[in-house]
Amino acid sequence: MTSQRSLGAEAPEPRPSGLDDDFGFAIGAVFRAYAKAVEAAVGDIPGGPRGYFVLSAAATGEAGSQKSLAERLGVDRTVMTYLLDDLEAADLVERRPDPADRRSRHVFATEHGAERWEELRARVGLVEQHLLGALPEESREAFRGMLCALARHVTGRDGTADPCQVVVEFGIAEEAPRAPRRGRRRSAN
Known part of the structure; x- marks a missing residue:
């Protein structure tokens, strides 16, 4: 019988075991570091990181309706309503009725919101740069x-x-x- 070594295939290196090789632990560790740093970077706007994601969607024209934005971000619709109230009070976003369906409201960044988003985006970029700095x-x-x-x-x-x-x-x-x-x-x- 021919061994794999003689066929040119090399045995794989043993993988580390335990937490060092656990996919869920790795994602969790990176997420916790990211969340902590982003909270510090954007904590001065209503809703912190969640408010930042809403503002990002609004500033880039991806927000769409209040309902679809809540679904996309995985936020309860009632919570989204309160978050948008706070972001509107801070003059970061505004809600406008959908001309095709007046029951639906679309979310847009205000001029002030777009300016703030640029500042916050730069801060979040530094967080990402720091975290990814461990990679080649x-x-x-x-x-x-x-x-x-x-x-x-x-x-x-x-x-x-x-x-x-x-x-x-x-x-x-x-x-x-x-x-x-x-x-x-x-x-x-």
């Missing part, structure tokens, strides 16, 4: 591109409509998880 320079843009592609996939911007459906697509479950049903309370006799 030639890998940074590729990593960022792959991460953004993965984010588009799991948030449904590439055809996955329901983030809960991801567990089915990844083969983790046969159907999307559902909230547990509450049973009736029984009175103690």
Whole structure:
């Protein structure tokens, strides 16, 4: 019998075990570092990082309706309403009725909001630069591109409509998880 070594294939190096090689731990560690630094960078606007993401979408013309923005950011619609109230009070965004459907309101950056977004974007850019500084320079843009592609996939911007459906697509479950049903309370006799 011929060994793999004689066929030119080399045995793979053993991978580190434990947390150093755990995908979830790695994503969590990077996210925690990013979240802490971004909170410091944009903490002076209403909603902190969440407010920054709303302002980013509004300043780049990607916000669309209040409802679609809440869905895209994974924010409860009621929470989004209060966040937009605060951002409007700070003169960063404004809501305008949709001419085609007056029940729907679209979110836009104000002139002041667009200026503030440029400042905040520069701060967030420094955070990203610092975090990506651990990677070789030639890998940074590729990593960022792959991460953004993965984010588009799991948030449904590439055809996955329901983030809960991801567990089915990844083969983790046969159907999307559902909230547990509450049973009736029984009175103690």
